[in-house]
Amino acid sequence: MSTNIPEDLAYTRSHEWIRDNKDGTVTVGITDHAQELLGDVVYVELPEDGSSLNAEDPAGVIESVKAASDFYSPLTGEVIAINEKLDDEPELINSEPYGDGWIMSLKLDNTDDLKQLLDANAYMNEIAE
């Protein structure tokens, strides 16, 4: 199986990806592998803009034709942007999981938390198991 795992992103075991914007904020989405497992996404329940999330808190729900799956905040921080495009085009999660299918941006409480995330290699090993 060929799944796309960009080298410049960080990852979680629950299949979120994290892009470090280098200004104390990150952008978050779900991985190519995750969208593949979910199948066609038909609805995304986004977190509330401005809400505070702890690492591993449920942040929203992704519904595919098959099932509903929780989506977790990878880090502790405040939601500073949500991808409202997903309201009308939830399928962007399938077609561009690392691009227009992003889910939210967080302002981190502590950028040191980034060190706890998986790198591309570690994530690849994680999903190969």
Next chain:
Amino acid sequence: MSNTSTSQYTPLYQQHRLAGAKMVDFAGWEMPINYGSQVKEHHQVRKDAGMFDVSHMVVVDFKGKDSKAFLQYLLANDVDKLKQKGKALYSCMLNEEAGIIDDLIVYYLSDNFYRMVINAATRENDLAWIKNKISAFEVQLQERDDLAMIAVQGPNAREKLLSTLDKTSAITVSALKPFFGVQLDNIFYARTGYTGEDGFEILVPKQEAVPLWKALLEVGIEPAGLGARDTLRLEAGMNLYGTDMDSSTSPLVSALKWTVALEPKQRNFLGRKALEAEIDAKPASKMVGLVLEEKGVLRSHQTVVTESGLGEITSGTFSPTLGVSIALARVPVDTNEHCFVEIRNKKMKARVVQPPFVRHGKSCL
């Protein structure tokens, strides 16, 4: 499954792999859930033509002089309605408590010869029940495991299938009316399906399944998986056995009363007494369609809140054709048009409708 047997494979297994299918276990069979995108396959069937490998389904032939009498005893619908050769009938097979053992299609092929297609998951149970009831009748039962089955469905399915046939066969198959079947050499063509679209279900000897599949591919009939089959049948308002009904629910609470033949009164069929008692007592619930009026997706087992009490969703999905979420639900019998569904502890507004939701590619809402 009670036994620990390994997976079963249809003759088309390799074809599915070649087409990039994601395979899943279904009732002990390795079956394609999708070939990349369930939604795309769904639209392919609604707008053009798709095909499903349904070889896991079970074909049983009944032959012998008591075939008709036996089926009139075994089934809640009456095979006496079948007057023309090739005509098909949808029926439930009930237990003594009027619970549904299975739903099925039976074809009248000739006097003393009927063919039945039953579900894969209920195979052992169905056959045990049938064999237990058959002894007083002069009927031979034959399980047709030599056959594979391909369902070709969609507005262009008929035209495309006909283009693969020789002239003589094409004329005969083209003349088939809805809910009729015909045997041509060793292939059985039936104008039936489980999608709400026109099309055929084709029974073919196992060794000829791959050439047929390839011929259908060549005329632009695209493979579709069990995922699309489920969203298509739900849009068409068709029940799924084991999900919307089972041995504890009667046809009366499964929106299937129309499939029960209570006339003539003297026909004694299995489950009749319990069914009549249930009619007299008036069932407390009924099966309806739901359309979600907010964003979200209805799923089986979610609670339905009505003014008359609680109900439960039996199947729910996102409808690719309608762009909203739809469901079948069992609700209190006097439920009116409005209800709520509990989704993740939130009450979401839904509307009660009479299925089908989609027929021949068009919304029925």
